[in-house]
Amino acid sequence: MSRRVAVIGAGWSGLACALELVAGGHAVTLFDAAPQPGGRARAVTVRLGDRHFELDNGQHLLIGAYRCTLALMRRIGVDVDDALLRLPFELRYPDGFLLRARRLPVPLHLAAGLLRANGLSWADRRQVLAFVLRWQRRRWRIAADAPASTLFDGASAEAVRRLWRPLCLAALNAELHQASAQVLLNVLRDSLAAQARSADLLVPRRDLTQVFAGPALQALAARGADVRLRCPVQQLSAAGSRWHIVSRGETSTADAVVLALPPPRAAALLASAQHAALAPAIRLLGAIAxxxxxxxxxxxxxxxxxxxxxxxxxxxxxxxxxxxxxxxxxxxxxxxxxxxxxxxxxxxxxxxxxxxxxxxxxxxxxxxxxxxxxxxxxxxxxxxxxxxVPAPGLQRPPARLALASLYLAGDAADGDYPSTLEGSVRAGLAAARAVEADLRPDRGGR
Ligand SMILES: Cc1cc2nc3c(=O)[nH]c(=O)nc-3n(C[C@H](O)[C@H](O)[C@H](O)COP(=O)(O)OP(=O)(O)OC[C@H]3O[C@@H](n4cnc5c(N)ncnc54)[C@H](O)[C@@H]3O)c2cc1C
CATH class of the missing domain: 3.90.660.20 (Protoporphyrinogen oxidase, mitochondrial; domain 2)
Structure with missing residues (x-):
């Protein structure tokens, strides 16, 4: 018998989670407070003078890591080549500075790019290559996390200004001194040092709702998911082995609940469950800036x-x-x-x-x-x-929370990546797989 799973939040993470669950034969109720899906990555109508344009709530760029996102888009029938422009990994500035990776095996792609780079001294080029080779040898793992700025203690001011700080800002949305060295290394591993094509930059050509949230919602509806937009969830409570979910004064019941919400919202909803076992997760979520x-x-x-x-x-x-x-x-x-x-x-x-x-x-x-x-x-x-803010040593709660059948996704959940589309999709898929494993009939629930 299929079990009902409530997914709260129809951003990219909740949508990924819901798609995975319906593909596994589960009945899904997907709640979102907003009138449209997509959360922090969605189309908005922007008035510019006498015309309106369908643009995005924020311009997005996918740097390196996007394997799961592309696979999911393809699964729901998105023409990825039409939706996203693929560019070789490059940093270019209007004054002629250019560092572009070549489509060659690692690390030749970067070595060749550095050889042809414009605007970097030879000493900087050698240092960038040495940096990548050094961290590749160390498998991109740092012994003890520290501010990302410490990774570049020996680098020139120009290499930091043109290369390392812009990458940190674009991928982590944090200054080097605020960001975790380990999280930045994870991003560099999957972008600057990744195999040729997986290092490419992807820029959405269409608005983000067309790129993913719209087709995802259609696929969910086609597979019988119960999608409830304009339905903020105000309260959760355990009811035996099931969960009660209160939205707009109505109570629904589910066998498992996934919270695919930003950390402050996830913390507030967990607090509504009034259960001591959730206190450590609420504390961790509350400490995330x-x-x-x-x-x-x-x-x-x-x-x-x-x-x-x-x-x-x-x-x-x-x-x-x-x-x-x-x-x-x-x-x-x-x-x-x-x-x-x-x-x-x-x-x-x-x-x-x-x-x-x-x-x-x-x-x-x-x-x-x-x-x-x-x-x-x-x-x-x-x-x-x-x-x-992916601060050094930041701890996020795991996908499986301390109460049975309660799960976390989105950038609130533990993971390798900072808040990115890929990070959210991966967290959504991970939560769905945890639900599926726990709800298997032979397990009889967790
Ligand atoms: C301006 C901007 C630029 C960005 N640029 C990039 C970029 O270039 N590259 C990149 O990879 N990433 C970028 N990101 C990050 C990326 O957009 C997010 O990490 C990702 O969209 C988060 O998805 P999510 O599903 O985890 O969370 P969200 O998108 O926040 O989804 C959560 C959903 O939960 C809903 N919700 C909240 N409370 C409730 C409730 N009580 N009940 C029901 N529903 C609720 C919300 O309406 C929302 O739809 C950017 C983000 C922004 C905002």
Missing amino acids: MAPIATVYLRFAPTLRLPWAASTLLDDPGQGRFGQWVFDRGRLDPVNAGVLAVVVSAAGPAVAVEPPVLAASVARQLSADLGLPQPLASAVLTEQRATI
Whole structure:
């Protein structure tokens, strides 16, 4: 007999979890507080002057690690090559600096890229290669976690400014001194030092709802999942070997519950269960800090085109230069011709200024670096709790919580990765597999 599993949260993690469970023959009820799925990675309608555009709540970039995400997209019929633009791993700046990995076996891909790099001294090139080879020998494991900045004690200021800090900001949404060395090493292992094609950068061409959340919801509906949007879950309580889930005054029952929520929300819902066994997990979740990301959308004439789809920018918040990456959304999809997305990660300093001031500063930065005209319109989208801060030694609760049939997914759950799409998908799949193992008829529940 199939068991009912409640998945709370229809972000990428909850969707991945629900898809895995229905594929395993389980009955699934998927709850989300929002009117649409996708959570922190979804389409939003953005007004830019006299036009509306379907863009994203935040411009995303997939750096290296995305194996499970792509496999899941393919499983639900997404044309991955249409949905995502694949670029060789590269860091390019408007002033001509370029480091691009070649499509060769590891570590030749990087060695060849460094040989042809533009803007790095020979000493820096040797040091970057030595760094990768050294950590490869150590299997990318550090004995005791420390701030990521300590990994680069011997590196030149220029290599840190152009290479290591931008990678840390883009992948971990944290400054080097705030971030875990081990988590950054995990990301470098799967990007800079990964086998040729798996190191490529992927940039969504379509909005993120088209890329995953929309097709995932359709696949779930087709397989009979009970999807409940606009249904915030307010309370959980154990009822014998089952769970009661309260949403909008109605109580549903399930054999297992997966919380695919950001850490603060997961902590609040676990607290509602009022069970002493959950106190350690609630404490760990409560200690996880979250960091903002701002995306500044600028609209120019539709004829405006950058020479590339994505480029890194040199930021300097003290000088009003907040932008770290610029994406040409028109190059990605002609329907957005003339729209640029500029990303500001670890955006503490940027969110301290008023959105119009931030947009004007970014426009000035692009004018100085790329000679762009004044934009016709702009919009600033800030996600205050975009990602966790992957601090050194940070502990997250495991997928299996201390009470039977209660599980954690998303970036609240323990894992190798920082808050990324792949990290969330993997956590969702891991929670689903734990549920399946525990609910197997021969186990009779956990
Ligand atoms: C601006 C921005 C830029 C980013 N850039 C990148 C990037 O470039 N690359 C990358 O890989 N990652 C990036 N990320 C991170 C990535 O988007 C997230 O890690 C991922 O989307 C988190 O997915 P999730 O399913 O774990 O959580 P969420 O997406 O947060 O999903 C949780 C869901 O739970 C729902 N919910 C909350 N409370 C309740 C409740 N009580 N009851 C029911 N439902 C509830 C929410 O509505 C939400 O839909 C970025 C994130 C942001 C915000």
